[in-house]
Amino acid sequence: MKKGIMRPGHIQLRVLDMEEALKHYRDLLGLIEVETDEQGRVYLKGWTEVDKFSVVLREADEPGMDFVAYKCVSEAVVDQLHQELLEFGCQVEEIPADELNGCGRRIRFDSPTGHFFEIFASKEQTGKWGVSNTNPEAWPRGLTGMKATRFDHCLLYGPNIAGTLDLFQKVLGFDLAEQVVDDKDTRIAQFLTVGMKAHDVAFIEHPEPGKLHHVSFFLDTWNDVLRAADLISMNDVSLDIGPTRHGLTHGKTIYFFDPSGNRSEVFSGGDYHYSDHPPVTWSADKLGKAIFYHDRVLNERFLTVLT
Amino acid sequence: MTEAVNQTNTVKQHFRIRVINRDQEYSCEAGKSLLTGMESDYEHCINIGCRGGGCGVCKIRILEGMYQQKRMSKAHIKEQDIEQGFALACRIFPSGDMVIESDHQQAPAGTQQQSEKDVKNN
Numbered sequence: 001m002k003k004g005i006m007r008p009g010h011i012q013l014r015v016l017d018m019e020e021a022l023k024h025y026r027d028l029l030g031l032i033e034v035e036t037d038e039q040g041r042v043y044l045k046g047w048t049e050v051d052k053f054s055v056v057l058r059e060a061d062e063p064g065m066d067f068v069a070y071k072c073v074s075e076a077v078v079d080q081l082h083q084e085l086l087e088f089g090c091q092v093e094e095i096p097a098d099e100l101n102g103c104g105r106r107i108r109f110d111s112p113t114g115h116f117f118e119i120f121a122s123k124e125q126t127g128k129w130g131v132s133n134t135n136p137e138a139w140p141r142g143l144t145g146m147k148a149t150r151f152d153h154c155l156l157y158g159p160n161i162a163g164t165l166d167l168f169q170k171v172l173g174f175d176l177a178e179q180v181v182d183d184k185d186t187r188i189a190q191f192l193t194v195g196m197k198a199h200d201v202a203f204i205e206h207p208e209p210g211k212l213h214h215v216s217f218f219l220d221t222w223n224d225v226l227r228a229a230d231l232i233s234m235n236d237v238s239l240d241i242g243p244t245r246h247g248l249t250h251g252k253t254i255y256f257f258d259p260s261g262n263r264s265e266v267f268s269g270g271d272y273h274y275s276d277h278p279p280v281t282w283s284a285d286k287l288g289k290a291i292f293y294h295d296r297v298l299n300e301r302f303l304t305v306l307t
Numbered sequence: 308m309t310e311a312v313n314q315t316n317t318v319k320q321h322f323r324i325r326v327i328n329r330d331q332e333y334s335c336e337a338g339k340s341l342l343t344g345m346e347s348d349y350e351h352c353i354n355i356g357c358r359g360g361g362c363g364v365c366k367i368r369i370l371e372g373m374y375q376q377k378r379m380s381k382a383h384i385k386e387q388d389i390e391q392g393f394a395l396a397c398r399i400f401p402s403g404d405m406v407i408e409s410d411h412q413q414a415p416a417g418t419q420q421q422s423e424k425d426v427k428n429n
Binding site: 016017 | 362
């Protein structure tokens with residue numbers, strides 16, 4: 001049941017070297033660089049995103065994800081969910097408005113898989129980049145690299161994904177859109193959505209808490225994915241796998257690494273989900289096909305390389 | 308004549324990298340990391356992960372040689388690791404011949420990560 005969360009809002013990533021990271025996120029992925037704050041964090045967004053920013057990069061000596069945030073329809077929803085998070089047993093922290101420039105107050109909480117999440121309702125809206133909101137052109141001139149349109153989702157690894165599913169379904173109102181189940185009926189992967197997208201966040205069972213598998217950005221077409229692959233080769237970027245198609249969600253995809261080892265994905269297409277749809281299930285014995293629909297073979301690096 | 312001189316000038320320096328635990332060696336072009344140099348030489352004696360200092364898959368121990376290094380994730384290389392010569396091959400840039408030992412990544416408890424499998428898949 002929907003609880004008033006609309007969509008992914010922003011993700012804060014740790015990088016080892018900001019200058020190198022910007023070559024990846026701004027110049028290669030084609031995100032728009034918005035601003036740098038007093039702490040030296042750099043804010044970016046995909047050109048179609050209306051809110052001021054969706055990606056925040058922070059220089060640190062260990063790459064990975066600090067937190068990912070979801071935007072709610074109102075401040076009243078934030079208050080209501082704040083209470084429910086406390087009742088669920090989460091460690092909850094209130095982050096004051098403008099701790100991230102242009103963003104209202106946020107509620108940060110932990111989860112059984114060891115990741116930190118946030119909810120918020122207010123963020124400055126600067127509009128889509130380079131196009132007007134009145135009689136808009138199809139796309140703006142001056143985009144670079146892969147021309148990523150938006151931050152779409154992230155895949156997180158950690159223990160007790162069943163506990164995190166409980167949190168996301170019962171408290172936050174996400175739906176289970178797709179899952180991988182082993183022969184003992186244990187769920188080893190779960191893809192959750194809060195709207196119509198195939199996934200807004202996904203989890204894979206893993207013993208180490210709080211790990212990041214990838215951050216994903218949306219492209220319009222399969223041809224855009226192939227063009228992204230060309231750019232990866234032209235720039236000698238660390239490739240993981242692709243271009244290919246997933247069985248899970250059926251998205252067309254390529255995976256590669258940022259200069260600090262955080263995995264990026266750009267993808268197009270994929271299935272859609274309505275709240276009344278039962279979850280789509282892949283069995284663990286078909287995991288190869290579920291992950292890489294064409295190769296149908298698991299790639300060890302894809303499953304185990306994390307930040 | 309001029310052409311020949313230019314050619315000599317553009318020949319890149321290479322360093323000999325011995326990976327003693329695998330009983331293998333390869334030639335690493337100056338300016339490349341130990342890992343990229345290995346991939347460019349079509350050798351497989353260090354496991355390949357993110358190639359960005361983040362995942363720890365290419366953890367090695369440096370036994371001999373001079374090098375420069377870039378920042379590595381402290382999740383995989385801690386202060387005491389550095390003193391003992393541990394490093395991530397993707398962040399080490401040789402400035403001379405080197406002797407190293409690969410396969411130092413410790414898979415987290417509960418996972419079935421096997422270095423042999425990594426080699427096969429890369």
